[in-house]
Amino acid sequence: MNPQIEKLYRIAQQKERRIIGLMSGTSLDGLDIALCRIGNSGQETTLFLENFISIPYEDTFRQYIREIFAKRQIDQQMLCGLHTYIGKTHGTFINRALKQWNISPPDVDLIASHGQTVFHAPQRLTEQTNFPNSTLQIGDGDHIAQTTGIITLSDFRQKHVAAGGEGAPLAAYGDYLLFTSETENRFLLNIGGISNFTFLPRQGSSLKAYATDLGPGNTMMNQFVFEQFGLEMDENALFAKNGTIDVALLEALLRNPFLDADFPKTTGPELFNLAYLKNAQSVSNTSSLAPEDILATLNKFTAQVIADGIRRVSKDLQHVHIYVSGGGVHNPLLMKNIRKALPSLLVSSFTSLGLNPDAKEACLFALLANETIAGSASTLWQIRDSPAVSMGKISLPY
Numbered sequence: 001m002n003p004q005i006e007k008l009y010r011i012a013q014q015k016e017r018r019i020i021g022l023m024s025g026t027s028l029d030g031l032d033i034a035l036c037r038i039g040n041s042g043q044e045t046t047l048f049l050e051n052f053i054s055i056p057y058e059d060t061f062r063q064y065i066r067e068i069f070a071k072r073q074i075d076q077q078m079l080c081g082l083h084t085y086i087g088k089t090h091g092t093f094i095n096r097a098l099k100q101w102n103i104s105p106p107d108v109d110l111i112a113s114h115g116q117t118v119f120h121a122p123q124r125l126t127e128q129t130n131f132p133n134s135t136l137q138i139g140d141g142d143h144i145a146q147t148t149g150i151i152t153l154s155d156f157r158q159k160h161v162a163a164g165g166e167g168a169p170l171a172a173y174g175d176y177l178l179f180t181s182e183t184e185n186r187f188l189l190n191i192g193g194i195s196n197f198t199f200l201p202r203q204g205s206s207l208k209a210y211a212t213d214l215g216p217g218n219t220m221m222n223q224f225v226f227e228q229f230g231l232e233m234d235e236n237a238l239f240a241k242n243g244t245i246d247v248a249l250l251e252a253l254l255r256n257p258f259l260d261a262d263f264p265k266t267t268g269p270e271l272f273n274l275a276y277l278k279n280a281q282s283v284s285n286t287s288s289l290a291p292e293d294i295l296a297t298l299n300k301f302t303a304q305v306i307a308d309g310i311r312r313v314s315k316d317l318q319h320v321h322i323y324v325s326g327g328g329v330h331n332p333l334l335m336k337n338i339r340k341a342l343p344s345l346l347v348s349s350f351t352s353l354g355l356n357p358d359a360k361e362a363c364l365f366a367l368l369a370n371e372t373i374a375g376s377a378s379t380l381w382q383i384r385d386s387p388a389v390s391m392g393k394i395s396l397p398y
């Protein structure tokens with residue numbers, strides 16, 4: 001038997017595995033590396049976050065990704081090269097993190113790598129029914145395995161698509177196993193580039209858990225401040241706070257069939273981008289608004305999409321608690337706008353559930369790898385409208 005397969009077989013039989021989860025989101029800020037100890041599998045899963053670091057990308061790295069990110073026309077040589085380059089870079093970042101934590105690679109069982117999403121194309125966005133749902137994450141797992149010497153699982157979204165899903169959101173599987181409550185109906189709201197929630201009905205409820213994207217998170221605000229000021233974000237909402245919401249623009253932004261479509265659904269910056277904003281400005285005759293007013297309106301738009309989505313599900317429920325993670329939690333005006341739109345609901349930081357919110361998504365990919373190696377896809381059937389499949393391709397290091 002191939003000794004690596006034998007090793008994998010041993011790892012699958014351990015009571016506990018040490019798994020590194022990697023996440024590199026749509027905000028292109030850096031690579032999140034979470035070293036997890038994951039015990040058992042399925043309903044008995046336990047997860048302890050041993051170490052976490054977020055390694056920021058250099059400007060050149062970010063610029064490379066921006067050249068192909070969510071774009072329909074790109075330089076194919078760039079795409080091809082970045083697939084390798086990102087894999088190698090992520091492998092090097094892991095080696096750096098392990099050195100810093102004083103942990104040697106053979107003491108880690110597995111790596112679970114999300115990769116970098118460069119295009120997300122469910123049929124609902126492309127309207128091309130002759131192609132199936134599709135989504136593309138790059139940063140090849142073989143390069144990570146080769147660079148670190150650790151067995152790597154990657155490219156998790158493809159199996160979900162192959163089994164009929166849209167390839168996202170995948171967080172529901174881990175959220176369900178780790179955070180379902182006996183007493184409250186939970187919304188685990190994540191405000192990254194795109195906003196999404198996992199709805200976790202309390203145990204014993206006749207409702208089923210599921211996750212859905214809502215619409216923009218930080219992506220449109222980020223793209224706009226980058227275009228106007230060359231900045232990565234409207235830090236602490238400093239621009240938006242000095243602006244006034246334009247009601248006509250807000251109404252135009254809110255008019256899109258995706259926002260009215262039923263849950264679950266997925267989207268990306270392929271839809272929520274500067275062209276979306278420019279179109280809304282054009283139909284509402286607001287093309288000459290000051291940047292501060294546009295940011296105040298985009299902030300309110302983002303909050304309203306999130307609040308409308310949560311209200312749609314929570315209106316018939318009692319004992320509802322929203323836990324927020326993702327970078328949007330640090331935007332004070334966005335959080336104020338969300339709270340104002342949902343006055344009767346309890347809103348807390350995800351921190352109160354005992355896991356670092358910045359590490360959450362990386363941990364959930366570690367959990368998916370654990371399920372593939374040591375669990376059984378059948379434990380995932382409880383998620384509504386999402387296929388119960390084991391996910392991730394396996395790269396052996398030697």
Ligand SMILES: Nc1ncnc2c1ncn2[C@@H]1O[C@H](COP(=O)(O)OP(=O)(O)OP(=O)(O)O)[C@@H](O)[C@H]1O
Nearest residue numbers: 025026027192193194218233235236326327330331
């Ligand atoms: N102090 C702050 N003020 C305003 N916005 C902030 C602040 N800190 C973080 N953010 C926002 O959070 C973003 C980063 O969020 P996060 O890391 O959750 O995104 P991501 O993981 O790339 O997204 P996704 O998982 O949706 O792809 C930043 O780009 C910025 O827009």
Ligand SMILES: CC(=O)N[C@H]1[C@@H]2OC[C@@H](O2)[C@@H](O)[C@@H]1O[C@H](C)C(=O)O
Nearest residue numbers: 117120168169170171194196213361
């Ligand atoms: C295609 C893709 O990368 N989607 C991401 C993105 O970022 C947030 C939202 O859009 C979510 O659908 C998903 O990530 C999370 C981790 C998920 O799959 O649950």
